[in-house]
Amino acid sequence: MSTAVVVLIALAGGTYVLKAAGPLLLGGDRRLPPWLHRLAFLLPAPLLAALVLTSTVASGKDLVFDARVAGLAVAAIALRLKAPFVVAVVAAAAATAVVRAIGG
Amino acid sequence: MTWTDADQERAIRGQALSIALAVAPFGVAFGVACSEAGLSVWEAIGFSTLVFSGSAQFAAVSVLADGGTAVAAVTSGLLLNLRSLAFGVAMAGALKGPVWWRALTAQLMIDESTAVGSVQRTDALKRYGYLAGGVAVFVLWNLTTVLGVSVLSSSEQLIEDLGIDATIPAAFLALLWPRLADPTQRIIAAAGAVVALALVPISPAGVPIIAAAAAVVLARPWSDAPTERPVAS
Numbered sequence: 001m002s003t004a005v006v007v008l009i010a011l012a013g014g015t016y017v018l019k020a021a022g023p024l025l026l027g028g029d030r031r032l033p034p035w036l037h038r039l040a041f042l043l044p045a046p047l048l049a050a051l052v053l054t055s056t057v058a059s060g061k062d063l064v065f066d067a068r069v070a071g072l073a074v075a076a077i078a079l080r081l082k083a084p085f086v087v088a089v090v091a092a093a094a095a096t097a098v099v100r101a102i103g104g
Numbered sequence: 105m106t107w108t109d110a111d112q113e114r115a116i117r118g119q120a121l122s123i124a125l126a127v128a129p130f131g132v133a134f135g136v137a138c139s140e141a142g143l144s145v146w147e148a149i150g151f152s153t154l155v156f157s158g159s160a161q162f163a164a165v166s167v168l169a170d171g172g173t174a175v176a177a178v179t180s181g182l183l184l185n186l187r188s189l190a191f192g193v194a195m196a197g198a199l200k201g202p203v204w205w206r207a208l209t210a211q212l213m214i215d216e217s218t219a220v221g222s223v224q225r226t227d228a229l230k231r232y233g234y235l236a237g238g239v240a241v242f243v244l245w246n247l248t249t250v251l252g253v254s255v256l257s258s259s260e261q262l263i264e265d266l267g268i269d270a271t272i273p274a275a276f277l278a279l280l281w282p283r284l285a286d287p288t289q290r291i292i293a294a295a296g297a298v299v300a301l302a303l304v305p306i307s308p309a310g311v312p313i314i315a316a317a318a319a320v321v322l323a324r325p326w327s328d329a330p331t332e333r334p335v336a337s
Contacts, residue, residue: 003174004147010178011164012154015185019157020210022192023199036193039325043194043317044222045289046296047187048280050316051215053297056273058304058312071270072277079281086122092274096267 067103071096109229116220116233119279123216124240126271127158129263131245134161135252141169145253152249156242157214160184183308190317191218198222198230212238219279288323295319 026036056072057063074095078088107115131152138148143165151161160181167177191213198221199206212234221234263269283289296316303312 002147003177004141004143004168005150007164007168007174007177007181008147008150008154010174011160011181012150014178014182015155015157015160015188016211018182018185018188019192019213020207021189022194022196023206023210023213024203026193026196035326037197039320040194040197040222042289042292042320042323042325043190044219045280045283045293046299046316046319047190047194047313048219048276048283049293049297050300050313051219052273052276052280053300054304054312055276056270057301061305061307063301063304067267068270068273071267072273075270075274075277079278085119085275085278088278089122089126089271089274092270093267096270097265098267100265100267 067096067099070099112224112229113232116224116229116236119220120233120236120240123220123237123275123279124244126268126275127216127241128244128248129268130158130272131248132252133263134158134165135249135254137162137165137169138249138253141165143168143253145250148249148253149246152246153242155181156211156245157181157185157188158245159215180308183311186311187215187313187317188213190314191215191222194218194222195230195234198227198234200227200231209235209238212242214238214241215276216241219276223279223283292319292322295322 052072056068057065071092071094075088075092078091083091134152135148138151143151151165155161155164163184164177164181167173167180192210195213195218199209201209217234217238220237221230221232224230224233280293284293296319299319300312300316303315307315
């Protein structure tokens with residue numbers, strides 16, 4: 001087996017265990033205890049906030065503030081103006097492209 | 105808001121499609137990265153179906169391309185995916201059904217499916233959002249991986265020129281936005297953002313997102329008292 005195939009199998013297996021632990025151990029018809037329910041309700045906010053920032057400015061271990069920051073700002077303005085999801089996303093891409101074109 | 109479930113489901117399908125389209129260019133980029141790392145088309149497809157976790161796939165393949173060991177490639181990928189554990193806890197209550205069904209749909213546990221699913225109001229809509237987001241991304245991610253590894257080999261410049269790399273953070277922000285109306289969630293979101301940013305320079309990729317989840321302690325989830333209840337004397 002090539003190294004790539006070994007990595008593929010090990011990573012796929014390990015990733016699946018991480019993905020399935022929650023649904024298999026806590027899911028089903030079992031009722032979640034209230035604290036876990038509340039935890040599940042609250043978790044998306046910090047996770048999404050972290051994903052927003054890391055996908056904007058994290059490049060490996062460096063923080064890179066480039067045209068994507070402008071795109072994110074435009075998306076925030078669009079959302080503030082109650083624009084639909086798609087409009088906010090497309091506006092972010094357009095703003096980023098324009099800033100890059102101007103910045104050379 | 106007096107939306108019917110059908111209205112909600114239509115809106116959710118729109119979100120799922122938008123986020124899948126936002127992710128698609130990165131499928132192309134992953135395919136290109138595979139071809140640069142010397143992987144075959146089938147190996148690239150294997151990563152996108154069996155691992156199915158964008159950031160971990162990129163990490164593992166880039167370690168391979170740099171001549172890293174298999175252990176390093178797998179470890180970096182799994183560290184990035186530790187967050188799937190947190191996603192699984194967040195989604196577990198909504199993912200009802202027989203064991204085989206939960207085992208099958210768990211493969212869809214990624215950022216985007218969790219993002220679309222977890223923000224919906226009822227368990228049924230959460231499940232709908234999770235599946236819609238997961239399936240939409242799975243299909244487009246694999247199609248674009250094939251496109252990248254077999255047809256295109258220098259599309260990364262195009263992705264940057266069109267600003268397409270900004271669509272993913274924008275999509276995450278759009279999903280976060282409605283939650284920011286709630287003061288408690290605003291606080292933990294801000295705290296999570298600060299934690300993540302602070303950790304980026306000093307920890308491996310993926311760790312900042314896991315650590316950000318710890319911000320929920322500020323909302324004291326273990327206390328039974330909901331925030332609406334007046335403070336007892």
